[in-house]
Amino acid sequence: MRRLWIGLTTLVFALLLVTPLARIAIGAWDDGWSGFWDGLTRPEARHALWMTFLVVVVVTAVNALFGVMMAMYLVRAGWLGKRLKQLLNSIVDLPFAVSPVIGGLMIVLLLGPDTVIGSLLDPLGVKVVYAFPGMVIATLFVTFPLIVREVMPVLQEIGSQQEEAAATLGAYAWTTFWRVTWPSIRWSVIYGVVLTVARAIGEFGAVLVVSGNIMGKTQTATNLVYQDVENFNLTAANAVALVLAASSILLLLFMEWAKSRKERQA
C-alpha cells in the first residue's frame, strides 16, 4: 500500500506540476539561445517586464502598509463594534471570490471614461482606465486580502497583554508597535508580502481588462505572454514565461524559508 500511494502521488506531481515547468524551460530554447534572448530583449518585452516591476513595487508597498494596519484594527480596535468587525472581516475575503476579469470590469465601470468619476478626472489630464493607475488599482484589489489574512491570526495568538503593558509603562503607540508588536508579526508580514509579490507578478485577467493591453504602453509581462500566444509567437512567449516562472519559483523557495522562520518563531 505504502509503495502504491507514494508512487501514485509522485506520478501525479510529476505529470501535473513538473512536466509543464520542464516544457516551458525547453520551449524557450526552441530557437537556441538567440531565440530566447531575442524574445526577452524585444522592446515590447523589456517594457512589459518593466511595467510588471513597477506595478509590483507600488502595489506591494501600498498593500503592506494598509494590510498590516487593517489587520491591527480588525483584531485590536476597540472603536469598532464587534458586529462591524465581523462584517468587515468577511468582506476582506471577497476579492478571493471575485474572478479577476470581474475585478477589472468593476474598475472600468467605476472609473472608466464614461463614468462620473472618469469624466471628472479627464479634464485634469488624469487617466485611470487604460493607464498605469488603473492597473495598480486592479492589482491592489486582487492582492488586498493576502497580507491581512497572514497577519491577523498571529495578532490574535500573541494577545494584547504585552502591548497594554508597554502602553501602561508610558510608551507611545509608535514605540509600542515597533518594539513590541512588530518583532512578533515580522515573519508573517514578510510571508504575506511574498505572497502579494507573487500574485501581483502573476495577475492577468484584471490587468488585461483595465489596461486595454496596449503594447509598449500598458502591457505587463503576463499580458505579453497572452498576446504572443494569440499571435502564434510561441518561442517569444516561452522566453517571457520562463522568466516569470523562474521568478515565481524563487519566490516559492523564499516562501518556504519564511514559513520555516515563522514557525520557528511561533
Place this chain on the structure above:
Amino acid sequence: MTHVLQSRWWSWGFRSAVMLYFLVLIVLPIAGVYGQSLSGSWAGLRDTLTEPLAWKAVVLTIKLALIATAINALLGTMAAWTLVRYRFPGRSLLNSLVDLPFALPTAVAGLMILLLLGPRSPVGQWAESLGFTILFHQPAIVVAMVFVTFPFVIRAVQPLLEELDRAEEEASYTLGASRAKTFFRVILPSMVPGIASGSMLAFSRALAEFGAVVLVAGNIPGRTMVASVYIYGEIESGNPAGATIVSVLLLTLSFAILWTVNHVQMRRNAG
C-alpha cells in the same frame, strides 16, 4: 497634553485612511457592479438572461468546475495522505511543490498546458490517434482548472490528518476492524471537513479562473467559452451591461460558497 492631542489626531487620521481605503478599494467596486446590474433597463436584463450563449457559458463553467473539483478532491486527498503519513526521500520537495500553482502566473500555466497538450505534442498525438482532441476542447479547460486549484484540497486536509489521534486508529485495529473498515469509519470522517472546504474553495476558484483557461479553451461561443471569457468578450465588444449581469450571477455564486466555507469553519472552531 500636546503629545496626547497629537497622537489622537494621528490615530484618527490613520483610522479614517485605512477605512476609506478599504471602502473605496473593496466595497465600492463590488457594490458598483451590483448597482449597475440593477440600474440597467429590465429589457436589457431580460435580453442577457435569455441570451443562450450567456447561459451556455455559465452552465459550461459550472459543469467543468464540478469535474475539476471532483478530480482534485480525489487527487488532493491522496496527496495529502501520502505527504502526511509516509516519510520518503523527496517528500519535502513535493510538499513545497504543492504551492506552485498559487505562485505561478496563470497565463504561464495556460501556456504550459497549451504546449503539453497541443496537437504536435506526444500527448496530443496520442489523443488524436484515439480519435479526439484535447486542446481547444473541454478536456483542456478541465486540465487548466485542475492545475490552478490543485493546492486547495491538499492544504485543507493536511492539518486535519496531522491532528488525527493515532490512538483512535489503533483502537479500531485492536477491536478487530480491517484496514478498509478503519479507513472508512475512523480516518475518512475526520478528513471530510477538510475535503469539503478545500473542494468548495477549489470550485469557486475554478469558476473564476480566466488566465489559464483563455489560452487553452479555444473560446468557441456556446461550446468551449467559459463564463469569465464570455465576460471578457462582452467588455471588449463594448457591451458592459451584458458583462455585468453575468458577473453578478457568478459573483453571487462565489460569495455564497465563500460564506458557507467561513461559516462551517467558524462553527468547527467554536465547537
